[in-house]
Amino acid sequence: xxxxxxxxxxxxxxxxxxxxxxxxxxxxxxxxxxxxxxxxxxxxxxxxxxxxxxxxxxxxxxxxxxxxxxxxxxxxxxxxxxxxxxxxxxxxxxxxxxxxxxxxxxxxxxxxxxxxxxxxxxxxxxxxxxxxxxxxxxxxxxxxxxxxxxxxxxxxxxxxxxxxxxxxxxxxxxxxxxxxxxxxxxxxxxxxxxxxxxxxxxxxxxxxxxxxxxxxxxxxxxxxxxxxxxxxxxxxxxxxxxxxxxxxxxxxxxxxxxxxxxxxxxxxxxxxxxxxxxxxxxxxxxxxxxxxxxxxxxxxxxxxxxxxxxxxxxxxxxxxx
Numbered sequence: 001x002x003x004x005x006x007x008x009x010x011x012x013x014x015x016x017x018x019x020x021x022x023x024x025x026x027x028x029x030x031x032x033x034x035x036x037x038x039x040x041x042x043x044x045x046x047x048x049x050x051x052x053x054x055x056x057x058x059x060x061x062x063x064x065x066x067x068x069x070x071x072x073x074x075x076x077x078x079x080x081x082x083x084x085x086x087x088x089x090x091x092x093x094x095x096x097x098x099x100x101x102x103x104x105x106x107x108x109x110x111x112x113x114x115x116x117x118x119x120x121x122x123x124x125x126x127x128x129x130x131x132x133x134x135x136x137x138x139x140x141x142x143x144x145x146x147x148x149x150x151x152x153x154x155x156x157x158x159x160x161x162x163x164x165x166x167x168x169x170x171x172x173x174x175x176x177x178x179x180x181x182x183x184x185x186x187x188x189x190x191x192x193x194x195x196x197x198x199x200x201x202x203x204x205x206x207x208x209x210x211x212x213x214x215x216x217x218x219x220x221x222x223x224x225x226x227x228x229x230x231x232x233x234x235x236x237x238x239x240x241x242x243x244x245x246x247x248x249x250x251x252x253x254x255x256x257x258x259x260x261x262x263x264x265x266x267x268x269x270x271x272x273x274x275x276x277x278x279x280x281x282x283x284x285x286x287x288x289x290x291x292x293x294x295x296x297x298x299x300x301x302x303x304x305x306x307x308x309x310x311x312x313x314x315x316x317x318x319x320x321x
């Protein structure tokens with residue numbers, strides 16, 4: 001589904017003729033400069049890059065021999081950072097929360113995105129030893145399903161010789177990519193009604209320890225859990241073609257895919273595709289399904305995806321016999 005040291009923003013206004021130009025603030029002495037490694041970072045499923053609206057949250061703690069494997073008495077807690085409009089460095093949304101380096105000390109930094117100001121991500125403190133981020137997926141809300149990913153990064157040992165921090169975020173969840181076409185047997189242009197995954201072994205809760213990114217997953221819902229894409233009133237109706245591919249992307253929590261099925265509906269026809277038990281929903285992976293929907297219901301077909309790393313996955317072909 002957290003706080004940190006960073007930039008103090010001061011807007012400098014420069015008058016040029018009758019034109020007013022707003023300049024970004026300079027980096028201040030002692031300020032920790034934050035970069036994000038866009039080659040390994042991603043924002044949800046829509047893009048494999050963070051965008052201008054992305055907010056990351058940062059925690060820091062002073063490194064101490066007594067910390068052990070825990071985030072103890074954080075110095076900066078859940079500090080919100082966003083991209084600087086004119087440089088590669090990120091800046092705090094609130095200037096007075098800039099993460100600053102303390103002389104003669106060493107700092108550890110932990111970050112996640114999106115920041116937990118959303119209803120489906122909450123932050124909990126377990127005693128004074130561990131900060132845990134809890135994220136719950138929403139089952140049938142298109143906008144949240146498409147945009148709810150959870151990313152994590154850390155940088156340890158920040159000191160006076162290392163004041164520029166390059167945060168390399170990694171995906172904690174799994175992406176499912178459906179590439180859908182209709183077969184040439186259709187005499188009409190069908191509408192895609194829904195596309196998703198269902199199963200008793202899917203998870204809907206994740207707990208992430210911020211000091212090391214270790215995640216555990218569990219299930220709150222009873223029975224089968226269904227996570228699916230459905231068009232909403234403000235979305236364009238999706239029409240299927242035999243030539244042009246329609247791409248639908250979902251995010252799910254890592255789990256075993258035992259008993260899981262890919263489920264779809266086009267017009268009044270419903271389709272179910274079994275997954276091999278050897279295929280798991282793995283953190284940071286993208287499972288790609290190439291699917292052709294025929295004019296007769298397709299049930300109990302087995303489909304094997306192509307798996308790639310999210311930043312690199314599996315592809316599964318579903319073609320009618």
